[in-house]
Amino acid sequence: MATEKDLQRDAEAEGLSAATLLPKLIPSGAGREWLERRRATIRSWGSFVDQRRFSRPRNLGELCQRLVRNVEYYQSNYVFVFLGLILYCVATSPMLLVALAVFFGACYILYLRTLQSKFVLFGREVSPAHQYALAGGVSFPFFWLAGAGSAVFWVLGATLVVIGSHAAFHQMEAVDGEELQMEPV
Numbered sequence: 078m079a080t081e082k083d084l085q086r087d088a089e090a091e092g093l094s095a096a097t098l099l100p101k102l103i104p105s106g107a108g109r110e111w112l113e114r115r116r117a118t119i120r121s122w123g124s125f126v127d128q129r130r131f132s133r134p135r136n137l138g139e140l141c142q143r144l145v146r147n148v149e150y151y152q153s154n155y156v157f158v159f160l161g162l163i164l165y166c167v168a169t170s171p172m173l174l175v176a177l178a179v180f181f182g183a184c185y186i187l188y189l190r191t192l193q194s195k196f197v198l199f200g201r202e203v204s205p206a207h208q209y210a211l212a213g214g215v216s217f218p219f220f221w222l223a224g225a226g227s228a229v230f231w232v233l234g235a236t237l238v239v240i241g242s243h244a245a246f247h248q249m250e251a252v253d254g255e256e257l258q259m260e261p262v
Contacts, residue, residue, distance in 0.1 A: 119153040130248045140245055147244035155240045162232050162239070172223035179219045183212035 124130070134140040148155065167173055187208045190196055196203045203211070 115153045115156055119157070120151055122154070125151060125154050131246045132248055134245065143247065143249055144241070144244045146249045147247050148240075150249070151244070158239060159232075159236050162235050166228050166232050170223060170228060172219075173225060173228055176216060176219035176223040176225060180212060180216035183215050184209060187212055
């Protein structure tokens with residue numbers, strides 16, 4: 078606890094914010110690289126939600142073109158919209174919070190147990206992948222009672238509606254070096 082406060086105090090003294098500290102706290106690997114790519118390609122939230130840039134597409138061709146270009150252009154923003162919907166779903170479902178707490182608690186208990194000695198079950202050493210499967214099996218009834226399946230489908234559906242409607246109705250950003258295109262007659 079004291080090391081977190083010392084780290085935060087040192088960061089504030091150097092003028093660093095939590096946004097710059099977060100990647101340093103995440104270990105190197107695929108997750109960190111993915112986070113760095115997302116951070117590097119995030120677009121301005123002001124232009125993302127600018128109401129003046131929303132309009133109805135003229136035809137199906139423009140609709141498809143907007144979908145493809147906006148999904149490519151605002152990909153990182155859409156990832157954060159998806160994560161926000163997940164957080165909303167979890168925060169508004171107390172039973173889902175309990176199920177997640179049981180799952181992560183089981184994972185933590187298994188982690189602590191493997192620090193002491195190898196985890197042996199029925200005379201055989203259990204691999205880490207099997208240990209996490211065991212934690213999932215223990216917490217499965219809690220996820221079932223919490224309605225995690227419907228929560229997953231709600232998040233996917235809400236994501237498709239929000240991102241799809243934004244990509245369809247948001248006018249495309251002008252790209253440097255874009256070739257002139259003929260408009261349909």
